[in-house]
Amino acid sequence: DAGVTQSPTHLIKTRGQHVTLRCSPISGHKSVSWYQQVLGQGPQFIFQYYEKEERGRGNFPDRFSARQFPNYSSELNVNALLLGDSALYLCASSLTARQGARTEAFFGQGTRLTVV
Amino acid sequence: AQSVTQLDSQVPVFEEAPVELRCNYSSSVSVYLFWYVQYPNQGLQLLLKYLSGSTLVESINGFEAEFNKSQTSFHLRKPSVHISDTAEYFCAVRPMNRDDKIIFGKGTRLHILP
Numbered sequence: 001d002a003g004v005t006q007s008p009t010h011l012i013k014t015r016g017q018h019v020t021l022r023c024s025p026i027s028g029h030k031s032v033s034w035y036q037q038v039l040g041q042g043p044q045f046i047f048q049y050y051e052k053e054e055r056g057r058g059n060f061p062d063r064f065s066a067r068q069f070p071n072y073s074s075e076l077n078v079n080a081l082l083l084g085d086s087a088l089y090l091c092a093s094s095l096t097a098r099q100g101a102r103t104e105a106f107f108g109q110g111t112r113l114t115v116v
Numbered sequence: 117a118q119s120v121t122q123l124d125s126q127v128p129v130f131e132e133a134p135v136e137l138r139c140n141y142s143s144s145v146s147v148y149l150f151w152y153v154q155y156p157n158q159g160l161q162l163l164l165k166y167l168s169g170s171t172l173v174e175s176i177n178g179f180e181a182e183f184n185k186s187q188t189s190f191h192l193r194k195p196s197v198h199i200s201d202t203a204e205y206f207c208a209v210r211p212m213n214r215d216d217k218i219i220f221g222k223g224t225r226l227h228i229l230p
Contacts, residue, residue: 004159033217042120042206042220043160056216090159092218105218107152107160 002026004093004108012114013081021076021111025093031055032074033105034066035090043090049074050096078113086115118143120207120221128227129197137192137224139207147209149190150218151181154204163205166190202228 005024013019025032031050035043045058049068063079078085092105123138141147149166164175171183181192190207207221
């Protein structure tokens, strides 16, 4: 079975541009979360979506947005890119987002975004 | 709010020697605890987790971690490391009363010396 898949694997963008990153969760998983991992740091939570609704949002500016589709795949969009947005963007899927559920998050390989 | 502190950014250790990677957390609510491993140029893989029950949890590749509630620690140990254990290790927590985010430490790079 395929794990969490992310595309593209690498991306180079110019300051001010817009970028869309894509994630396909494990089959049967309904929750998708996005994390930003800057070089030398641990991943930081950006968003969680469950059943196409936003369930949680981290401390990121409004330039960051996301959505989840009926097939539970997800897109992360970043507008007006800054040099500081250069990072590894990780997607994680889990079976459910029911509060208190002991669900495990499975991570994809990530998309490495470089802003020049 | 929750926070995770990994005291060592890098730990060098000789092959076949024991290792301990330290992790302390702070939280006003009960949390689940995790260790993730990240091999070079890859995503995160769950190494082990503490949800409830026995405070000592083990992974299939010889790592173990012990949850100490009084010291708010979840240190990772392995009695004998191999060159293949070279990776970045992240300690993480998730509040039991919500399921939207995992809070990670800054990571510890395990460097195995031949």
